[in-house]
Amino acid sequence: MDRQKLDYAVVIPAWNAAxxxxxxxxxxxxxxxxxxxxxxxxxxxxxxxLSVARKAHVPFRPLRQEAQEGPGAATTLGIRSARTTYIAFLDSDDLWLPDKMERQLSHLAASPGIHGVFGHWQAFHGSPDRGLHAPTAGWSRTTLVVRKDVADAVGPMVDLAARVGDMIDWIQRAREQGYVLEMLPDVVAYRRVRPGSLSDVRTNVDRNRGYLAAARNALLRRQVAKAGK
Structure with missing residues (x-):
């Protein structure tokens, strides 16, 4: 593996994540x-x-949005600031498995026609040691690794209703532009589910509004493209 060409940044959007x-x-x-x-x-x-983050003794570059704009806006700021060939993303309450990046970067190096790659993940409550849900395809920020130039070309991750649906919208726009995104069968991350979090379907009852907005935006883009032909 050519480590220089496979350099990567991790972008972590965080809101009240102490x-x-x-x-x-x-x-x-x-x-x-x-x-x-x-x-x-x-x-x-x-x-x-940020103060708690420093206790991990992991070097990081902090960026701040003074007002809460949403995970999509925070992720977009991180993308624009990254200086590497690849970008990976991680929600501030999720966890990566130790070989995640090794697996995904190796796959990208061996597959020049692939522009970005996702992986499977397993949900947990409290701690992974207390039990994990069955693996599912993680079409999510936490499992995505993508080329920096592709992320720039696709454009911002847009925050939709209920602060969900930004990834569905981004994935659809990437595909509309001809970029190939692949799902690996490997489990690469653990997804934390907490009461009141965006990932908790029991308490985030408005989440479907975000998904519907993403679908509606995709339909409008198709109609505009068809009208322009």
Whole structure:
């Protein structure tokens, strides 16, 4: 593996993540292929997210949005600031498995026609040691690795209703532009589910509004493209 060509940054959007950010950062530090840059984008937190993050003793570059704009806006800021060939993403309460980046970068190096790659993940409550849900395809920020130039070309991750659906919208736009995104069968991450979090379907009852908005945007783009032919 050509390590120079496979350099990568990790972009972590974080809002009031003091409870989980230290553990999340340690999962980055445990990678068999270390990150070349770690960027934490504080999305207007009102807790001590960045202070707690420093306790992990993992070097990172902090960026801050003074007002909470959403995970999509925070991720977009991180993409624009990254200086590496590839970018990986990690939500501030999720965890990477130690060989995640090694596996995904190796796959990208062997597959020049692939522009980005996702992986499977397993949900957990409290701690992975207490049990994991069955693996599912993680079409999510936490499992995505993509070329920096592709991320720039696709454009911003747009925050939709209920602060969900930004990844569905981004994936659809990437595919509309002809980029190939692949799902690996490997489990590469653990997804933390907490009451009140965006990932908790029991408490985030408005989440479907974000998914519907993503679908509606895709339909409008198709109609515009068809009208322009």
């Amino acid at each position: 409870e989980t950010i230290e553990e999340t950062l340690r999962s980055v530090a445990a990678q068999s292929r270390p990150a070349d840059e770690v960027i934490i984008v504080d999305d207007g937190s009102t807790d001590d997210t």
